[in-house]
Amino acid sequence: MSEKIDKADDPETSDKTRAQYESFPYPARDAKDEDKRLVVGSPGNWDEVVHFVFGGRDPSAKNKKIRILVAGGGTGDGLVMLAQQARDRKVKAEIVYIDLSTASREIAEARIKRRGLEKNVSFVTGSFVDLAGEYGPFDYIDCCGVLHHLPDPDAGLKALADALKPKGGMGLMVYGELGRTGVYHMQEMMERLSAEAGGSKRLALGKALYDALPGTNWLRRNPFVGDHVHGGDAGFYDLLLHQQDRAYRVDEVFDFVEKAGLRLLQFIEPMRYDPTTYCSRHDVLEKAVHVPFRQRAALAELMAGNITKHTFYVTKAGNKVKPPMPDRDAVPFFVRVDGVSLARSVAKTGHIKITFTGLSVTRNLPPASPAILTRIDGKRTVGEIYDLFDPKPEKYEFDAQFAVMFAVLNAANLMYLHPAN
Ligand SMILES: C[S@@+](CC[C@H](N)C(=O)[O-])C[C@H]1O[C@@H](n2cnc3c(N)ncnc32)[C@H](O)[C@@H]1O
Incomplete structure (x- = not known):
């Protein structure tokens, strides 16, 4: 069902913002390119969403219908990725796209049509600040690169928060001040x-x-x-000539989220928001390790200097969801990386090298990592992976090495877990 609704004339919309995206739909995209590639990224990688927002339990499992909003969907990168993932996973998803700009919507619609994904997507032209509630409630809301362009970002985030189901969550991106x-x-x-x-x-x-x-x-x-x-x-134009544009420091992101009655679950990639990524000296970080997440993340941002955008997941403040733990019954799986190649390279070097916006970080991995990595197939539990070892290491030793390896790969967004049942 492809629905077209025109509601561009609400008083909340910013005329300058709409005019800009009518003249320069962003990002520039051509529907024909859908034949060659799928644009992927965060927020909106479904494995990542399930891990952080839903504690590893996919709300679309067992044929349950989920409702998704792409707020300020632009030319469709997030929309196309979410719709394609839903089809690949054969899940029932109802996706609503809202944007101020008709020029952007035309491109997004053409991309969705090119992939034959139009059955589950509705297109709405207007401001999500006014319309999100009307089309909600949603299990998941994607709002990437939009809130910092609103005349009142707090009102925008509150409108989205109000359109979430009680256990729902959002993937958000706002500009980072220091990297810009x-x-x-x-x-x-x-x-x-x-x-x-x-x-x-x-x-x-x-x-x-x-x-x-x-x-x-x-x-x-x-x-x-x-x-x-x-x-x-x-x-x-989008980077340098915008007239409705602000950026956030980590503390401001936390304030922004909390004011809307939400809870920040995690930044992507988590490693970038950890001071120990940049400095291993105990004497320097002594007072920065055992402090709340917010303070560690704010220090890390200052140390890194290269964070141009903050991508993060949130839920309602009262939702106590936690990411799955790496215990014996959990099933680990790779994301964005080929396990066999990773295992081979870790066997050779003993470490993994990760590059974030111009900065390369090397992390040592425990000695059992290559053997563990080759046995991860997305179906075996941690316990079953242990059982495949011959001879068997001490259980506590294996568990400790798995936990350290998982902590590194998860913080780099390369490995997630399906939780124990
Ligand atoms: C920088 S683009 C981001 C597009 C897309 N989310 C992405 O990441 O590729 C910002 C988009 O937000 C839209 N936008 C800005 N304010 C909006 C509002 N109040 N309601 C709906 N869309 C809005 C603009 O028209 C534009 O298409």
């Missing part, structure tokens, strides 16, 4: 130059200004943002 150093300097320069409010004149001035900037300018010196170089006109 220089972006807001550019936006301020445009204001000081009294640039046209929108359209091609604004783009032309922005490009001329950017070309003129000296090598000492913070944007020129920032290697962590690249949309203005690689993202075409839509990318340039």
Whole structure:
């Protein structure tokens, strides 16, 4: 069922934001490319969602219908990924897409049609701030790269929170302030130059200004943002010329979430929000280890300097869901990585190297890791993997090595668990 509803004229919408995305639908996409590749990422990887938001228990299991909202779906990256995953998993999903921009919706619709996924997707043009409640309640809401463009992000997040089912959750992304150093300097320069409010004149001035900037300018010196170089006109505009755009530090993300009656479950990738990723000196981190998650994450953000966006999962504050534990009955599985290749490389080096936005981090893995990794098939429990060892290591030794290995791979978003039944 493909439903088309036009409700673009609500008073909450920001005219400038809508005008921008009518002229420059973001990100620039061509439906024909759906024949060649699927754009994937976070939030919205379903294994990740199930692990963090639903404690490892898929709400769409046993043929149960789930309802998903893609709020500010743009040209459809998150929508297409979620709809494709639902089909691949043969689950009953009803997906609602809402966006202000008709130009963006046309591209998203064309992509969905190209993949033959239109049966379970409804398209709505308008502001989700007004409409989310009307189309809810939802099990899962994706809102990626949108809330920081709202005139009132708090009201936007509250509207989404109110449209969630009690056990539902959301995958969100908002800009990170430190990694975007220089972006807001550019936006301020445009204001000081009294640039046209929108359209091609604004783009032309922005490009001329950017070309003129000296090598000492913070944007020129920032290697962590690249949309203005690689993202075409839509990318340039979205990154540097937006007029309704703010960024968040970790503490602000927590305040934002808590004010909406929500609880932050985890940032993606968790390793980036852990100070021990950047520093192993006990004397330096002595007072930073046994402090709440929020404080550790805020310190890690300052240490890293390269976090351009915060991607994270939330639930209602009262929902006490926890990710599954790596106990004997849990079933481990790989995400985004081939287990055999990983096992081979860990056998050779004893470690794993992970790269996050220009920073490579090396983590040693326990000696039993290659043997454990080769036995993970997404069906065996941790206990069954132990039983395959011959000779058998001490149980406590095996469990400890599995837990350390899992902690590293899970923090890098490479391994999750189906919980014990
Ligand atoms: C940067 S794009 C992100 C698109 C998509 N979520 C993604 O990650 O590729 C932001 C989108 O949010 C939409 N948007 C902004 N405010 C909105 C609102 N109040 N209601 C619905 N859509 C909105 C814009 O029209 C635009 O398409």
